[in-house]
Amino acid sequence: MGQCYAKNVTVVGENEEVIENNGGGSYNQNQTSNNGVRNTPNRSSSTSPWPSPYPTGTNNSPLPGGVTPSPARSGKSTPRRFFGKFPPPSPAKHIRAALRKRTSKPKEGPIPEEGSEGGGGGERQLDKSFGYRKDFMSKYELGKEVGRGHFGHTCSAKAKKGELKGHEVAVKIISKAKMTTAISIEDVRREVKILKGLAGHRNMVKFHDACEDANNVYIIMELCEGGELLDRILSRGGRYPEHDAKTIIVQILGVVAFCHLQGVVHRDLKPENFLFTTRDEDSPLKIIDFGLSDFIRPDERLNDIVGSAYYVAPEVLHRSYSLEADIWSIGVITYILLCGSRPFWARTESGIFRAVLRADPNFEDLPWPVVSPEAKDFVKRFLNKDHRKRMTAAQALTHPWLRDEHRPVPLDILIYKLVKSYLRATPFKRAALKALSRALTEDELVYLRAQFKLLEPNRDGKVGLENFKMALVRYSTDAMKESRVPDILSALEALAYRKMDFEEFCAASISTYQLEALDGWEHIASTAFEFFEHEGNKVISVEELAREMNLGLSSHTILNDWIRPADGKLSFLGYTKFLHGVTIRSSVTRHQ
Ligand SMILES: Nc1ncnc2c1ncn2[C@@H]1O[C@H](COP(=O)(O)OP(=O)(O)OP(=O)(O)O)[C@@H](O)[C@H]1O
Ligand SMILES: [Ca+2]
Numbered sequence: 001m002g003q004c005y006a007k008n009v010t011v012v013g014e015n016e017e018v019i020e021n022n023g024g025g026s027y028n029q030n031q032t033s034n035n036g037v038r039n040t041p042n043r044s045s046s047t048s049p050w051p052s053p054y055p056t057g058t059n060n061s062p063l064p065g066g067v068t069p070s071p072a073r074s075g076k077s078t079p080r081r082f083f084g085k086f087p088p089p090s091p092a093k094h095i096r097a098a099l100r101k102r103t104s105k106p107k108e109g110p111i112p113e114e115g116s117e118g119g120g121g122g123e124r125q126l127d128k129s130f131g132y133r134k135d136f137m138s139k140y141e142l143g144k145e146v147g148r149g150h151f152g153h154t155c156s157a158k159a160k161k162g163e164l165k166g167h168e169v170a171v172k173i174i175s176k177a178k179m180t181t182a183i184s185i186e187d188v189r190r191e192v193k194i195l196k197g198l199a200g201h202r203n204m205v206k207f208h209d210a211c212e213d214a215n216n217v218y219i220i221m222e223l224c225e226g227g228e229l230l231d232r233i234l235s236r237g238g239r240y241p242e243h244d245a246k247t248i249i250v251q252i253l254g255v256v257a258f259c260h261l262q263g264v265v266h267r268d269l270k271p272e273n274f275l276f277t278t279r280d281e282d283s284p285l286k287i288i289d290f291g292l293s294d295f296i297r298p299d300e301r302l303n304d305i306v307g308s309a310y311y312v313a314p315e316v317l318h319r320s321y322s323l324e325a326d327i328w329s330i331g332v333i334t335y336i337l338l339c340g341s342r343p344f345w346a347r348t349e350s351g352i353f354r355a356v357l358r359a360d361p362n363f364e365d366l367p368w369p370v371v372s373p374e375a376k377d378f379v380k381r382f383l384n385k386d387h388r389k390r391m392t393a394a395q396a397l398t399h400p401w402l403r404d405e406h407r408p409v410p411l412d413i414l415i416y417k418l419v420k421s422y423l424r425a426t427p428f429k430r431a432a433l434k435a436l437s438r439a440l441t442e443d444e445l446v447y448l449r450a451q452f453k454l455l456e457p458n459r460d461g462k463v464g465l466e467n468f469k470m471a472l473v474r475y476s477t478d479a480m481k482e483s484r485v486p487d488i489l490s491a492l493e494a495l496a497y498r499k500m501d502f503e504e505f506c507a508a509s510i511s512t513y514q515l516e517a518l519d520g521w522e523h524i525a526s527t528a529f530e531f532f533e534h535e536g537n538k539v540i541s542v543e544e545l546a547r548e549m550n551l552g553l554s555s556h557t558i559l560n561d562w563i564r565p566a567d568g569k570l571s572f573l574g575y576t577k578f579l580h581g582v583t584i585r586s587s588v589t590r591h592q
């Protein structure tokens, strides 16, 4: 087949990686082991799936051993720092080692060694028929290769008949020979289901058809001729001017917000998985490669470690994550676009994971001093290690860095989740939240107003169950049904009888965790406390407070400090802790 393209990385010196075009085949490994621990490393050279990025040995290591800071952190920023891509060796082994080191006993039980029984099943029993059309060869004429991944490759093709007759398309050809486990077969089935289910968004690659024969599965989609986002970043010397970065990020957020509302988590967001439709500078961007994606219910947490090392979120490594993991990856992409370096970087995969878990990205070295404060704030609010503190994709579109009154804001499933827990909260907790919502700044209100408007309030300015239902139905796709997102409506039943005005909606739809991450949190909290003092702070006993917070007897001594001896009401400290809702145990163990 035709030409393929990939890059090799040559390490020149400390923190400096130069990427060369060597024309070798790109290699995206999508490794599925029997235990479901999967990993797509970045590409490597054509010779080996896991080459050393340091051709002259470990002496060339750009970083000392141990915990690895982001490259710029080492204080030796280089004027020509390029963003390189290379896979560190042996992913799963390092994931296991890192997990073992961190927790003496793994959270989800022991992770079986590769090749052991479980999850995959023997190849002999594998059913590799997908029920797709069998007439691929008679319908399409294959052209040259346009890209390559672990399971197969992507080619251009021309439709010979049907609606698409005469049109160029892209065909991702997935070899059945490489489907060696039940999990890998299920992954392909799910990839097609998700592509099909999510059809319609302007930044989704358009799905046309799926076919199969004895050897392959063929996913027929729109041909994106503008190449990968990664290549465009590289061709611009590693970074984007802020204005252009915004155009990219807005498109990424728009489509990711759409996926998230549908209950689909992508799990492999990286610049290789975004393609431009044309070679034009202002070409639209399309998200591709749902090979690691999954459906997720609003209250569900996933635990399989998948993704690409540089982009993986800390909670994925902790094996308990949800949609926010994608947001972290977009944070990494934004960081790269703005400064040309990766925020978490090391020579080995375990080093990258250590950095992801512990290191703070560098925002001091060039070009950060000349990057706008809004852009910096934006990235920081994505790269928060605490997933609860991250913005959602829909929220991010109303962040001051990206705000545009003329751009519609997508409906945010987070609102549904927060309203659900508000409806279950005690009156005392609701009073505390109401006081907090009254202290919000205009910036936070922009998002809440947009979300309220999407619920199309009734004439009396209130929203009820019907509004929440209609808003979901309006955006519903087959994917949303599959991920059972609408199930969340049953938790909002109370709103069938009791409607909410905008003020109560605000109290119900704020996340204390997210607000805590703001620079202005102290001010918001103290203002909120004043409101609470006037309107909601009642005398509360330690026993009552413990009940409110679902805490046991052992916490009583700590709670004593949260109640003012003078009048028996919550102190400022008590108020903020109460809002937070942390259990005493988690606040003690968090730093271990
Ligand atoms: N619709 C498309 N139009 C043009 N090129 C495409 C299209 N889809 C995929 N490609 C090219 O093929 C490459 C591989 O596709 P994709 O990422 O879907 O494969 P994969 O086997 O899942 O790879 P990975 O190893 O990253 O998991 C892409 O990086 C891209 O360069
Ligand atoms: Ca890919």
Ligand SMILES: [Ca+2]
Binding pocket: 030, 040, 149, 268, 289, 290, 291, 292
């Ligand atoms: Ca893939």
